[in-house]
Amino acid sequence: MSDKKHIVVIGGGPAGCVAAERLSRLGFRVSIVEKECELGGNLNNWDRLFPDGKRASEMVTKLVNDVKMADVAVWTDVEPIEAKRVENGFTILLSDKSLLFADAVMLTTGFAPFNAIRKEEYGYGIYRNVTTSVELENMIQAHIVPDTVSRVGMVHCVGSRDEKCGNMYCSKVCCITAVKQAIELKQMLPNAEIFCFYMDMRMFGPGYEELYREAQERYGIKFVRGRVSEASEDSEGRVAIKVEDTLVGRPMRMKLDRLVLMVGMEPSAGTRSVAELLGVKTKVNGFIQGGDPHIAANQTNVPGVFVAGTATAPMNSTDTLNDACAAAFQVANYLNG
Amino acid sequence: MVNFGFTISVTRAVEYDKNDKGCAEYVALRVPSSSACIGCGGCSATCTAGNLTEFNIRKIQMLMKRGENQLYKEQLHKCMLCGKCLTVCPRGVDTRGMILAMIEYMREK
Ligand code: SF4
Numbered sequence: 001m002s003d004k005k006h007i008v009v010i011g012g013g014p015a016g017c018v019a020a021e022r023l024s025r026l027g028f029r030v031s032i033v034e035k036e037c038e039l040g041g042n043l044n045n046w047d048r049l050f051p052d053g054k055r056a057s058e059m060v061t062k063l064v065n066d067v068k069m070a071d072v073a074v075w076t077d078v079e080p081i082e083a084k085r086v087e088n089g090f091t092i093l094l095s096d097k098s099l100l101f102a103d104a105v106m107l108t109t110g111f112a113p114f115n116a117i118r119k120e121e122y123g124y125g126i127y128r129n130v131t132t133s134v135e136l137e138n139m140i141q142a143h144i145v146p147d148t149v150s151r152v153g154m155v156h157c158v159g160s161r162d163e164k165c166g167n168m169y170c171s172k173v174c175c176i177t178a179v180k181q182a183i184e185l186k187q188m189l190p191n192a193e194i195f196c197f198y199m200d201m202r203m204f205g206p207g208y209e210e211l212y213r214e215a216q217e218r219y220g221i222k223f224v225r226g227r228v229s230e231a232s233e234d235s236e237g238r239v240a241i242k243v244e245d246t247l248v249g250r251p252m253r254m255k256l257d258r259l260v261l262m263v264g265m266e267p268s269a270g271t272r273s274v275a276e277l278l279g280v281k282t283k284v285n286g287f288i289q290g291g292d293p294h295i296a297a298n299q300t301n302v303p304g305v306f307v308a309g310t311a312t313a314p315m316n317s318t319d320t321l322n323d324a325c326a327a328a329f330q331v332a333n334y335l336n337g
Numbered sequence: 338m339v340n341f342g343f344t345i346s347v348t349r350a351v352e353y354d355k356n357d358k359g360c361a362e363y364v365a366l367r368v369p370s371s372s373a374c375i376g377c378g379g380c381s382a383t384c385t386a387g388n389l390t391e392f393n394i395r396k397i398q399m400l401m402k403r404g405e406n407q408l409y410k411e412q413l414h415k416c417m418l419c420g421k422c423l424t425v426c427p428r429g430v431d432t433r434g435m436i437l438a439m440i441e442y443m444r445e446k
């Protein structure tokens with residue numbers, strides 16, 4: 001048995017893969033525990049990343065290779081069902097009855113897309129032509145957007161910035177996702193009219209504002225500042241919406257062939273359950289509470305338990321990867337300290 | 338028609354499907370920069386005409402894009418073509434060019 005300290009990384013999405021690889025390279029023994037049958041997390045359900053259009057699958061391949069090269073032990077199809085604090089560490093019982101001892105634990109259990117059924121007024125699951133951004137991403141990947149579609153509306157902030165569904169926060173990635181998907185749709189359907197209905201355009205990342213402008217100038221995507229209040233279906237299955245064009249100061253109505261709901265991020269079921277198992281504090285919104293936001297964001301209230309990526313707050317993939325690197329150093333400091 | 342003693346109010350809503358977007362299409366072709374507007378209101382803040390009258394260059398171009406032509410038609414002549422709006426626009430929109438294109442379109446119609 002090696003005398004290297006052992007870190008258990010719970011969740012094998014992008015944050016988990018990067019944190020595991022870095023920790024292993026820093027000289028620790030590392031195991032990833034992943035509940036699905038493969039690594040990659042939400043990236044496995046995505047086509048292209050913004051703002052550069054890189055394939056998500058390419059990213060996953062890189063992450064998985066890095067993990068392999070770094071000699072990390074990967075446990076798939078299992079999740080922790082019990083965790084105990086013991087002297088100098090934790091014991092973690094997995095669903096396949098394996099028992100792991102960890103000197104430190106890294107939580108990278110990520111997010112789940114908001115369930116759009118909860119915003120009943122948009123008719124998701126009721127009207128045929130209302131879809132989510134996740135479904136649209138899959139449709140774009142499979143090239144199955146029907147060419148009869150002549151007008152599409154994308155609704156921003158579905159499940160975010162909305163006390164009606166209990167989520168007060170901004171999910172950060174859905175504005176730029178809408179811009180990206182609107183461009184992709186326009187490339188497939190050059191004659192279609194595409195609207196984005198937004199509350200604020202939050203183009204915080206490098207290259208985002210530029211992509212927004214390109215969507216307007218080069219692709220003619222129309223951006224309307226206003227929150228869609230409700231949708232209904234006509235006899236032909238088209239979706240009629242009500243929105244205020246707030247910059248004009250008038251309510252507006254129109255019919256669409258497709259209504260796309262830009263669903264936000266919520267803490268995943270894994271994030272909620274692992275927080276409970278380990279006694280880790282969560283915020284009112286259910287995401288894991290990190291330490292001091294400037295200097296200890298990856299720490300939790302439990303010494304030895306760290307957090308990275310979207311388990312702690314919505315963030316894009318770039319920030320997730322960087323956050324995971326930062327978290328790896330915090331773990332190393334703790335274990336070497 | 339029978340007089341029931343009341344009338345049905347006309348909706349104030351922008352009925353996008355029914356509106357005539359001819360002017361919007363014309364301006365989009367003539368002044369490509371018009372697509373880049375983000376509605377910030379820099380142009381209308383500095384506009385001389387807007388400070389003295391109801392004229393609102395930001396709102397006019399947005400109404401135009403929705404096909405609400407009757408709402409701004411009568412306003413266009415208030416622009417003095419001074420070009421101050423161009424100097425402040427963060428997106429390089431040729432606002433004055435849009436006004437000219439709208440006037441042109443209305444004249445041709
Ligand atoms: S990123 Fe944009 S769409 Fe998403 S919650 Fe924030 S403001 Fe809304």
Ligand code: SF4
Binds near residue numbers: 383384387417420
């Ligand atoms: S050109 Fe017309 S719209 Fe622009 S600032 Fe002068 S008066 Fe206002």
Ligand code: SF4
Binds near residue numbers: 376377381425426432
């Ligand atoms: S200043 Fe430019 S971007 Fe701002 S409202 Fe006027 S035209 Fe649009």
